[in-house]
Amino acid sequence: MTTADLILTHARVLTMDPDRPRAEAVAIAGDRILAVDSAAEIAALAGPATRIIDAGGRTLLPGFFESHLHVGLGGADLTHLHIGHLHGAEAVGAAFRDFAAANPDAALLMAQEAHYGILDRPATRHDLDAMIADRPIAMMSPDLHTVWANTAALRVTGLLHGARMPHGHEVVMGEDGLATGELREFEAFGPLIAHAGEGRINLGIATGEEPDPRPGQAERDADKALLLKGMQHCAGHGVTSLVNMDGNRYTLELLAELRAEDRLPLRVKVPFHFKPHMALDALDRASAMAAEFDDDWISSGFVKMFMDGVIDSRTAYLLQDYPDQPGHRAEPLFPPARFDQIAIEIDRRGLQIAVHAIGDGAVRVVIDGYLAARRANGPRDSRHRIEHIELIDPADVPRLAELGITASLQPPHAPGAMDFPAEPTLSRIGAARWPDAYRCRSLAEAGAAIAFSSDWPVADVSVLRGIAAALTRPPYDGARDERLGLAEVLHAYTAGGAKAAHRDHVTGTLRPGLAADLVLLGGDIETAEPARIADLGIALTICGGRIIHDATSPVGSPPPARH
Numbered sequence: 001m002t003t004a005d006l007i008l009t010h011a012r013v014l015t016m017d018p019d020r021p022r023a024e025a026v027a028i029a030g031d032r033i034l035a036v037d038s039a040a041e042i043a044a045l046a047g048p049a050t051r052i053i054d055a056g057g058r059t060l061l062p063g064f065f066e067s068h069l070h071v072g073l074g075g076a077d078l079t080h081l082h083i084g085h086l087h088g089a090e091a092v093g094a095a096f097r098d099f100a101a102a103n104p105d106a107a108l109l110m111a112q113e114a115h116y117g118i119l120d121r122p123a124t125r126h127d128l129d130a131m132i133a134d135r136p137i138a139m140m141s142p143d144l145h146t147v148w149a150n151t152a153a154l155r156v157t158g159l160l161h162g163a164r165m166p167h168g169h170e171v172v173m174g175e176d177g178l179a180t181g182e183l184r185e186f187e188a189f190g191p192l193i194a195h196a197g198e199g200r201i202n203l204g205i206a207t208g209e210e211p212d213p214r215p216g217q218a219e220r221d222a223d224k225a226l227l228l229k230g231m232q233h234c235a236g237h238g239v240t241s242l243v244n245m246d247g248n249r250y251t252l253e254l255l256a257e258l259r260a261e262d263r264l265p266l267r268v269k270v271p272f273h274f275k276p277h278m279a280l281d282a283l284d285r286a287s288a289m290a291a292e293f294d295d296d297w298i299s300s301g302f303v304k305m306f307m308d309g310v311i312d313s314r315t316a317y318l319l320q321d322y323p324d325q326p327g328h329r330a331e332p333l334f335p336p337a338r339f340d341q342i343a344i345e346i347d348r349r350g351l352q353i354a355v356h357a358i359g360d361g362a363v364r365v366v367i368d369g370y371l372a373a374r375r376a377n378g379p380r381d382s383r384h385r386i387e388h389i390e391l392i393d394p395a396d397v398p399r400l401a402e403l404g405i406t407a408s409l410q411p412p413h414a415p416g417a418m419d420f421p422a423e424p425t426l427s428r429i430g431a432a433r434w435p436d437a438y439r440c441r442s443l444a445e446a447g448a449a450i451a452f453s454s455d456w457p458v459a460d461v462s463v464l465r466g467i468a469a470a471l472t473r474p475p476y477d478g479a480r481d482e483r484l485g486l487a488e489v490l491h492a493y494t495a496g497g498a499k500a501a502h503r504d505h506v507t508g509t510l511r512p513g514l515a516a517d518l519v520l521l522g523g524d525i526e527t528a529e530p531a532r533i534a535d536l537g538i539a540l541t542i543c544g545g546r547i548i549h550d551a552t553s554p555v556g557s558p559p560p561a562r563h
Helices: 039-043 071-077 089-102 125-131 151-156 186-195 199-206 217-235 249-260 280-292 336-348 360-377 394-403 425-429 431-436 441-445 463-472 486-492 495-500 530-536
Strands: 006-009 012-014 025-029 032-037 051-054 059-062 064-069 109-112 137-140 146-149 170-173 179-184 239-244 267-269 302-306 352-357 385-388 406-409 449-452 518-521 538-543 546-550
Touching: 006 039, 025 039, 032 039, 059 064, 064 449, 064 495, 071 199, 071 217, 071 239, 089 109, 089 125, 089 137, 125 137, 125 146, 125 151, 125 179, 137 151, 137 186, 146 186, 151 179, 151 186, 179 186, 186 199, 199 217, 199 249, 217 239, 217 249, 239 495, 239 538, 249 280, 280 302, 280 336, 336 352, 336 360, 352 360, 360 385, 360 394, 394 441, 406 441, 406 495, 425 431, 449 486, 449 495, 463 486, 463 530, 486 495
Parallel strands: 006 051, 012 059, 064 239, 109 137, 239 267, 302 352, 352 385, 385 406, 406 449
Antiparallel strands: 006 025, 025 032, 059 518, 137 146, 146 179, 170 179, 518 538, 538 546
């Protein structure tokens, strides 16, 4: 009989395994789950060297599967100024000046979480100049799709007089012939990110290309530090697997280096990012990444695209006019016929597709493209995904289940659910369309596969806060209650995420033979008040049989992983 290395006992085990949904204890041998059973049965697997942890009735779950985030950007975000709790130019300016004093050598002072109404009017470079004029400063919107920069930042990056941008990316110009300071989408503010020394880690989402020239070891070490910082932060929130929704081959190489150094704490999946200007043969790179990186810890195998922007900046593509801007619907970043062609080719290669689509027009284009791929190539277990789906036409709701499309949703994003204010988003959507916004239960009841995530650093990566947001979000006037129950929410953060990422043969449920990826909460989630779930905290995070976060140790300093 195999002896357990680690036993967690007297727990309220929620396995996410329909054949055995509940248990009292879990035994781990090496990096795998040895057994899931009653406390008495598991006790028989203990040997002289077995470590036994008494959970004391706390909830034990599969390690959280973060289905959509940006871990390198998140690692960088942890070093930036955070102003989401502030309002008004005076408060923001004071925060910037304090941050500047504490960071005298920073090339760019970047503030995060600058909601669109933070200054009560559209921000300009002049507003930021009044805060700090002699150093480059900028502030990023919570959705990571808009940056506002001061004149010094625009000048040092060559954007003050404008710049030619790809479709959908814009340096907004003023009547004086100079940039207003508003930079829309990644390529527009990419020069600022590069000036801050974070350009390489942003390349995947900004351009989809590789660093050129090839980074030296010092640069690689700096970028690995950002990835590791982000992963350690995730581990502290119970995350054991993540889908990094940006990246390139360079990202995969950095992760492989961390593994070779015994420093990779989590399982990571990385896409090839396909941009509108790319030719179809660029997908050769996606196929090569999928072939070379495909194991239980580091994998690729999917292509990420953006179909539109975001509602707050009116760059999300809608089927109807924006109610506060008649005649404007935005445009899809990929014309429908072109997207059909791309989806057919990606699907033909056996790769998965994940597309950012927020507006109902963008969602329809993506669904139509997936249908075109199925018609051209035949049905298969593709598990193609749509990321966000903040607005969907009722006619399109049942189509996800019909085509096997995963709805990859973010509970913290719904206005009023967590940190995002109701405005200006709800006004941009318009009250008549609120019943079609952030439809979670509707999609689930129609049979769509559901995966939950944070989109960190767009929203707090805390899964417990995300669970609370999913359970407590308010319904909008005239709209149905779109909340799911606790069991469904937990499934979407564990088994649902693993299945959506084609990782359900590795993790996502607690059953013998699967990876020993577990999270022990600080209490019983089933008896906790939904609004207080975040207060439970994370007691232990275990990935591959190793404790990578212990509440009695600093969250940011898990022990090195061993693979």
